[in-house]
Amino acid sequence: xxxxxxxxxxxxxxxxxxxxxxxxxxxxxxxxxxxxxxxxxxxxxxxxxxxxxxxxxxxxxxxxxxxxxxxxxxxxxxxxxxxxxxxxxxxxxxxxxxxxxxxxxxxxxxxxxxxxx
Amino acid sequence: xxxxxxxxxxxxxxxxxxxxxxxxxxxxxxxxxxxxxxxxxxxxxxxxxxxxxxxxxxxxxxxxxxxxxxxxxxxxxxxxxxxxxxxxxxxxxxxxxxxxxxxxxxxxxxxxxxx
Numbered sequence: 155x156x157x158x159x160x161x162x163x164x165x166x167x168x169x170x171x172x173x174x175x176x177x178x179x180x181x182x183x184x185x186x187x188x189x190x191x192x193x194x195x196x197x198x199x200x201x202x203x204x205x206x207x208x209x210x211x212x213x214x215x216x217x218x219x220x221x222x223x224x225x226x227x228x229x230x231x232x233x234x235x236x237x238x239x240x241x242x243x244x245x246x247x248x249x250x251x252x253x254x255x256x257x258x259x260x261x262x263x264x265x266x267x268x269x270x271x
Numbered sequence: 272x273x274x275x276x277x278x279x280x281x282x283x284x285x286x287x288x289x290x291x292x293x294x295x296x297x298x299x300x301x302x303x304x305x306x307x308x309x310x311x312x313x314x315x316x317x318x319x320x321x322x323x324x325x326x327x328x329x330x331x332x333x334x335x336x337x338x339x340x341x342x343x344x345x346x347x348x349x350x351x352x353x354x355x356x357x358x359x360x361x362x363x364x365x366x367x368x369x370x371x372x373x374x375x376x377x378x379x380x381x382x383x384x385x386x
Contacts (some may be wrong), residue, residue, distance in 0.1 A: 168368035189374060197379065197380050199314075199361060199363075202342060220361070245314070258304065258329065259304075260316075261306075263313040
């Protein structure tokens with residue numbers, strides 16, 4: 155079974171509108187972290203936002219916020235006031251537990267966001 | 272800081288050839304890893320290291336070797352290239368901090384084509 159599921163292969167949003175990118179995860183580990191990365195057409199991976207499983211509040215970083223619903227195992231990325239430069243692939247990822255493999259990320263297959271002028 | 276650097280940026284190999292993809296970081300990160308990215312597959316972990324002298328396999332290790340003789344460097348070796356190894360390869364590093372964000376910093380990637 156997939157541990158990270160992104161059900162939207164592609165999405166369109168009008169410039170200046172908000173958009174939500176979906177991510178659901180599957181883990182039995184009580185300690186985990188959830189990440190979102192952006193990959194523009196130039197190919198680099200850019201870290202956007204992090205949510206820890208024990209964090210009480212939803213993470214926010216500028217125009218990015220993470221809608222964390224622990225019981226539903228979802229970690230949706232919300233981008234407010236979309237800009238043309240937001241057009242990119244977006245990947246949700248999870249890191250489980252600690253110990254020697256604590257750095258390992260499990261990635262979803264990504265969502266391609268296109269912002270229309 | 273240069274961050275995470277990878278060389279080469281592009282490479283074309285013939286089936287059966289071997290080569291080493293270089294990765295270096297100057298952030299004194301303990302944790303380093305290699306991922307491959309294929310269309311529609313996201314990123315998949317090949318090998319990782321939690322410190323100098325310690326390496327382990329990820330999800331797709333077959334056909335690849337790694338070593339970690341220093342904190343800074345983590346080369347990935349393709350032993351006998353196959354067309355199935357055509358992909359974009361990313362190296363990443365992070366602090367190993369349990370409970371912290373420990374976000375991974377990615378290199379710019381190496382685009383490898385095996386003919």
